[in-house]
């Protein structure tokens with residue numbers, strides 16, 4: 001099967017055609033973010049539960065995990081803001097999203113023919129992005145409260161309680177979103193995983209899952225002809 | 226403790242039962258601090274430093290006899306001074322030896338996430354095991370007495386060990402050994418409670434301290450360090466001894482129900498997506514419909 005990426009100004013819509021969904025920069029940012037988040041996730045879970053403390057051993061033991069967890073958190077925050085700069089405009093909630101959201105049951109039940117067309121990202125993906133974005137802001141602020149052990153005087157000890165509560169709630173929210181994200185990206189939406197590695201999707205994929213985006217890209221392509 | 230197993234149970238060729246074989250032992254130890262006979266000499270502070278191998282370092286002068294504002298990672302024992310004004314306007318100089326209280330229900334231990342960083346021995350001593358400590362500081366959140374202190378260089382927590390090393394060898398803690406007035410006592414919790422109560426009674430009946438009593442707070446299950454106070458209704462006056470200490474409810478919730486709620490939520494998340502896959506499977510790419518898309 002010949003693989004043609006739409007970088008040339010023409011699209012034919014023939015079955016074997018591939019279309020560029022994620023630029024190299026986008027893919028790299030995604031995986032850098034993943035690395036930082038995943039480190040925070042497994043070390044955080046190690047601190048969270050004695051039954052998962054062994055996870056800390058995977059990254060060099062408890063004290064090492066404790067040392068690096070906040071730093072990786074800071075790194076993830078930076079990477080998240082980078083993704084924000086890259087995707088902010090794509091991630092705004094639009095009218096198409098609202099229509100799609102109203103029909104989300106069809107999406108869950110894989111009844112995609114009945115879904116209103118979506119743009120580059122669907123409502124669910126955008127929701128994931130914003131949960132991560134606001135989640136990391138909360139995690140950073142509360143994480144700083146946990147980070148500097150001597151930084152909080154005993155008269156302000158309520159700050160410790162607040163920090164740990166916010167950190168746990170925000171972490172759990174991102175973990176929930178993360179589970180769904182990984183499931184969708186690997187098992188449920190086939191082709192999604194390759195797209196975030198190699199960057200390309202088939203035109204059929206694009207038409208099925210992100211029709212408005214597909215139309216937009218192909219229109220742009222042909223306009224530039 | 227190690228000697229406990231070597232107590233003699235049976236003896237060969239001995240007339241009658243082994244002496245002491247049917248004696249019940251109370252392994253629970255306690256330190257008794259009688260604030261009414263403390264003279265603030267700080268011998269215990271020095272003994273603590275010496276035994277634990279710390280040297281004296283610079284401190285903050287705070288217009289008081291107190292050595293430093295609070296205990297430190299390398300200063301586990303501190304006499305807290307307070308010029309307390311009584312209701313009748315007279316002054317009372319209160320001195321209280323501050324250190325880890327060795328709670329029966331230790332908040333530090335409940336809060337700690339690291340396997341084996343804090344242990345409680347059967348004799349009641351709560352001890353930090355620095356080799357397992359990850360330096361997260363959760364113990365600080367759990368402690369109602371503000372005792373665990375962080376060493377920023379090694380990133381480990383430290384506090385009074387109740388001289389677990391000495392006690393395990395049948396010795397009394399270093400502070401007890403050094404006290405010149407005998408205001409410090411060490412023994413079984415039962416004996417110390419008895420001694421403390423009789424001293425409090427004496428204070429009430431013979432010295433006019435009507436509110437004298439024993440501080441052994443029930444909120445933390447009782448403590449391995451108990452105080453005799455002139456006025457047990459106002460422990461706060463003794464350099465901030467909490468009136469009703471307990472493990473903060475946030476810590477209890479976080480280390481109890483929150484774990485269940487969080488873990489179940491994560492489990493249901495993973496189960497949920499798995500079941501979704503079983504039921505609905507992956508998404509199909511619909512066959513391109515006629516005249517649909519593809520057309521620029």
Ligand code: HEM
Nearest residue numbers: 040041044047048066070073074139140143146147171361
């Ligand atoms: C944004 C920067 C972040 C900072 C500065 C930070 C900092 C911290 C600190 C200092 C702790 C205390 C425990 C320890 O380190 O031993 C902690 C715990 C934790 N962190 Fe983070 N963190 C950050 C991001 C994250 C992220 C992205 C996650 C992802 C899930 C996460 C999940 C957790 C969890 C689950 C705990 C354990 C809470 C508990 O013990 O109940 N953190 N974090």
Ligand code: SF4
Nearest residue numbers: 337358359361362364
């Ligand atoms: S600082 Fe050390 S002792 Fe304190 S809670 Fe953390 S691991 Fe446990």
